[in-house]
Amino acid sequence: MSVRRWERHWSITIRWDRAEHSPWRTTKYQTVVATAAELRRLVEAARADRHVTAFPYEPVRVLVGEEPTHCPAGHVYEHDRRVAGRLLHRWAACHCGGHTVLVCDQPGCPAPQLYDPPVDIDCEPMGPA
Ligand SMILES: [Zn+2]
Numbered sequence: 001m002s003v004r005r006w007e008r009h010w011s012i013t014i015r016w017d018r019a020e021h022s023p024w025r026t027t028k029y030q031t032v033v034a035t036a037a038e039l040r041r042l043v044e045a046a047r048a049d050r051h052v053t054a055f056p057y058e059p060v061r062v063l064v065g066e067e068p069t070h071c072p073a074g075h076v077y078e079h080d081r082r083v084a085g086r087l088l089h090r091w092a093a094c095h096c097g098g099h100t101v102l103v104c105d106q107p108g109c110p111a112p113q114l115y116d117p118p119v120d121i122d123c124e125p126m127g128p129a
């Protein structure tokens with residue numbers, strides 16, 4: 001089973017002053033690349049092209065992997081279960097894309113809360129709402 005994680009891809013839009021200056025023969029070309037190396041290649045090409053007027057890019061995130069089925073102590077999660085009308089799983093906003101907070105309701109569980117995807121070294125999850 002693979003741990004869940006956010007994968008960062010980049011969306012980039014390249015604009016030319018005139019369509020005939022673009023290899024795509026349009027003034028606008030938009031694409032998504034999966035690696036920083038591909039993005040860098042596009043950005044460097046855009047910078048070197050004096051007919052390019054703008055090349056904004058932004059990270060887009062894709063959640064990959066499987067949702068945990070057990071807490072670290074081995075208790076089965078009951079997904080979508082509500083206690084007193086409240087969903088057991090909550091959401092912690094984070095600049096990485098966010099984490100589901102999985103709550104184990106076994107009394108005395110040593111790991112009652114688990115962040116999915118796991119909190120990374122540069123994560124700063126907000127308290128679950
Ligand atoms: Zn547990």
Ligand SMILES: [Zn+2]
Nearest residue numbers: 094096123124
């Ligand atoms: Zn995070």
